Amino acid sequence: MNKLNSMIAIALIAVSFTACKKDTDEPIVVVPPSDGSTLTLNGKTSESNYANIVYVDFSADKQVTADRKSFNIGLTSDGKFRVVLNPSYQTTATATSKTDITAVTIADPGTAINLNHDITDPLTVSLVDYWDGDITKTAFAEVSATDAENKVYLLSYEGNKDKDKWFKLKVTRNGAGYKIQYARLGETTIKTLDVPKNSDYNLVFVSLENNKIIQAEPVKAGWDISWSYSTYNFGLGSPYWFQDYVAINNLGNVTAAKVSTTIKTYVAFSESDITGLTFSALRDVIGSTWRTSPSQTGAGGSVKTDVFYIVKDSAGNYYKLKFNSYIAGDGGERGKPVIEYKLVKKG
Structure with a gap:
């Protein structure tokens, strides 16, 4: 009888240990990358149309802003x-x-x-x-x-x-x-x-x-592109200050390629079309190529509807990206550009 009681006690301890172990083991949750979204970037404040740097993470459908004057x-x-x-x-x-x-x-x-x-x-x-x-x-x-x-x-x-x-x-x-x-x-x-x-x-x-x-930027794996006021090319090889500059996270292993709609439309572009694209790690691969500038008086200007971009993030996800508006000339608001992106291939 004592032997039986001992066996039962050992069994109960084993069951209890197993139950406790299961209770303390937390499942590993893998969040799939976003399938895509449309975002209005918050670059504007009441003080300025270009007060913020806006960082965008496509896979998380997330934007983070930083005061552009917060660091030197x-x-x-x-x-x-x-x-x-x-x-x-x-x-x-x-x-x-x-x-x-x-x-x-x-x-x-x-x-x-x-x-x-x-x-x-x-x-x-x-x-x-x-x-x-x-x-x-x-x-x-x-x-x-x-x-x-x-x-x-x-x-x-x-x-x-x-x-x-x-x-x-x-x-x-x-x-x-x-x-x-x-x-x-x-x-x-x-x-x-x-x-x-x-x-x-x-x-x-x-x-x-x-x-x-x-710490102005998100973690290096937490953003793909940024929109800001920035130093850019005057066209003579000299620098000047430029609104609506879009950079890729080149230090975080993000790359991008530009696609002309004469080759493939944004809607029709699919995973099979990635083959043959040349991806660039240059920070300004998007730069200013997504829009036309307004006049000196502020008239006109619009997003370019004949180009879009394929962005490969640090996790190997491919997103197609286009700009929908950024200024009154295209029905948008200066400082609040609207972007649209869609997952093309999961990493």
């Missing part, structure tokens, strides 16, 4: 040590000849360059990061592991074009992250900010104006 620079989180400018904030920068930030003053000969650049001068392209998103073509050189090799830079941005409002800054490596020393050009007190990398993101952003780290 970004720092790469991968194995490289690169500094990028905020192209949405009319940011320009140039290197001085000095490596000691305290030695750079408003009277320094190196400050003679005009950061309030002439957009008709192709040489001013060196003052901005190149708009195709090539991380090696930035105004800042890669941050060297040797501190003495890192120059002090001058930085200007929208609304702060007076020389005494410029920032002087020096970026060095700090272990696996960065250290930034900076001040206004007319100041003598140097601020310091340590910035760690974050592998979940393409970039970690910094507001020099507010002395803090800002």
Whole structure:
């Protein structure tokens, strides 16, 4: 009898353990990518038609906005040590000849360059990061592991074009992250900010104006395209400031291809049509090619109805994308472009 009771007790313990184990094991939920949707992007506020940067994740039917003036620079989180400018904030920068930030003053000969650049001068392209998103073509050189090799830079941005409002800054490596020393050009007190990398993101952003780290972008796998006001090509190889710039998440392994409706219409485009397309990892593969500009007085302008795009996200999903409106000339509203996208092939 005692033996039987022992066996029953062991069986009950086993059952209880199994039941508890089942209760604590949470099922892995895999959310399928969105089949597609239509979104009105929230780029506009009561203050401006282009106040926000809007990031869009097709697979999640989601948009995230960031104040375009919330940061001044970004720092790469991968194995490289690169500094990028905020192209949405009319940011320009140039290197001085000095490596000691305290030695750079408003009277320094190196400050003679005009950061309030002439957009008709192709040489001013060196003052901005190149708009195709090539991380090696930035105004800042890669941050060297040797501190003495890192120059002090001058930085200007929208609304702060007076020389005494410029920032002087020096970026060095700090272990696996960065250290930034900076001040206004007319100041003598140097601020310091340590910035760690974050592998979940393409970039970690910094507001020099507010002395803090800002995370403007979603996680690197959480967006496919962005819409914003940005630095772009004037047409002469020189930079200018452009509304309605659409970038792909090239640092997050997103690529895209443009399709003419003379080859295939948006509605008719299917998975079999992907073969033969040439996908680009250039940040500006969409750029401004999706719309025509209004006149100087604001009249006209419209989305282009003869092109659409195929976007491959970081998970291998293919979406077809078209723009439906963006301005009064095409029945839309400036600052609130309407996009439409559809899943073509699941990754």
